[in-house]
Amino acid sequence: MLRRVLALALAGAVTAASAAELGAPPGTPDNSYIPDVPEWQELDTPPPPPLRTQGLIPIEVEGSRLTFGVDPASISVGSDSVVRYVVVARSSSGAINAMYEGLRCDGGQVKVYARYTPGQGWVPVTDASWQPLRTGVASTRHSMAIARGGACMERAPNGSAAQIALDLKAPVDRRFLGGGVNR
CATH class of the missing domain: 2.40.128 (Lipocalin)
Incomplete structure (x- = not known):
């Protein structure tokens, strides 16, 4: 029983250390931290190219x-x-x-x-x-x-x-x- 508790405690410490290393907030599992992604923005659209009807x-x-x-x-x-x-x-x-x-x-x-x-x-x-x-x-x-x-x-x-x-x-x-x- 003591081994099991120690193993779980060690696993928790490793997870916390990994999360801290990746920049995740303390107490957050490393695989659930996702940094903020900027909202998508469309570029200004270039004008249409000249129409070609050959080589399509x-x-x-x-x-x-x-x-x-x-x-x-x-x-x-x-x-x-x-x-x-x-x-x-x-x-x-x-x-x-x-x-x-x-x-x-x-x-x-x-x-x-x-x-x-x-x-x-x-x-x-x-x-x-x-x-x-x-x-x-x-x-x-x-x-x-x-x-x-x-x-x-x-x-x-x-x-x-x-x-x-x-x-x-x-x-x-x-x-x-x-x-x-x-x-």
Whole structure:
């Protein structure tokens, strides 16, 4: 019995010493102390790049009559962890629309910063706000395909803009760590 009490006391002392070493308040187990994390803030969004309709990375979007492609030159990953890109939508008749979007992988959200329409060019979205990515919702279906296809790796951007472009281009079995061709 005395051994058991001494063992528990020793374990408690080691835990307290470890917690103090890590900067945790006294009496706090070392694995429960989490320092304050500053609230996320979005950077000022750069203006949309010039529209390109050639050399796009095709994006498969189930249930859509449109064909989608991402301009690889437009992909960027900000220090705010937002993946920004231009996606071009083309109808079977050849009509083109484009969106300048941002993805927050950590929150599963998308924001449309600007829309391109022929004759008008880029028009900023005045009430742009973060919208949840939802499976099956037509307005975010292409964004979900981009996030899952290479822009996001779980809840974080998939590395650099170049890495995102590589994985978006790769066959499904070669993206991310599957097959390892892009790592």
